[in-house]
Amino acid sequence: MERTTRRTQVAVTLRVNGADHELELDARSTLLDALRDRLGLTGTKKGCDQGACGACTVMVDGRRVVSCLTLAAQCEGREVTTIEGLAHDGTLHAMQEAFVRHDALQCGFCTPGQVMSAVCLLQEGRAGSDEEIREFMSGNICRCGAYPNIVAAVREVAGTGDGRARV
Known part of the structure; x- marks a missing residue:
C-alpha cells in the first residue's frame, strides 16, 4: 500500500x-x-x-x-x-559584553541561547540573587560548565541596570 x-x-x-x-x-x-x-x-x-x-x-x-x-x-x-538583533550599530548589548568580559563561554555553542535567556531574565526582574539567576537560567544547559562565569556576567549587568537597554 x-x-x-x-x-x-x-x-x-x-x-x-x-x-x-x-x-x-x-x-x-x-x-x-x-x-x-x-x-x-x-x-x-x-x-x-x-x-x-x-x-x-x-x-x-x-x-x-x-x-x-x-x-x-x-x-x-x-x-x-x-542574538543577531541584540547588537545595535555595531555595539554589543551589555549582556554580550559581560559574557565576553567574564569569559562566560567555552565552546560557544550554547552562548546565544544563554545570552538571550539572560536578557529576558533581567527584563523579568528575576536576577535578585545568584540562586535566583541559577534557577531562572536552569533551562539553558552548558556542557562546558561555564555556569559560575555566566552567573557573574548576569549579576554584573543586573547590578548596572543596563540589562534592559537596547532590547
Whole structure:
C-alpha cells in the first residue's frame, strides 16, 4: 500500500530583528528552522530539538521561547528577536559584553541561547540573587560548565541596570 503525504504550505510574515520577511513555509516548520534555514540567522543554535537545552532560545514579543518547539506560523504578527538583533550599530548589548568580559563561554555553542535567556531574565526582574539567576537560567544547559562565569556576567549587568537597554 502506497502512502502519500500532503504538505500544507502557509504564507507567513515574520518580523525578525525589526525587519519583515515574507515566507512560504510548510505549516509544520519551526521558528528555529525558519530562522536558520530560510533567513540565514544561524546564531540561534539547534541543540536537542526537544526544548530541553535552551540553545535555540529567542525572544518573541519580549519573552523567551525555545524556538525548536514554536511553530513559525505562531509568530505571525509578533516581534522576534534573535542574538543577531541584540547588537545595535555595531555595539554589543551589555549582556554580550559581560559574557565576553567574564569569559562566560567555552565552546560557544550554547552562548546565544544563554545570552538571550539572560536578557529576558533581567527584563523579568528575576536576577535578585545568584540562586535566583541559577534557577531562572536552569533551562539553558552548558556542557562546558561555564555556569559560575555566566552567573557573574548576569549579576554584573543586573547590578548596572543596563540589562534592559537596547532590547
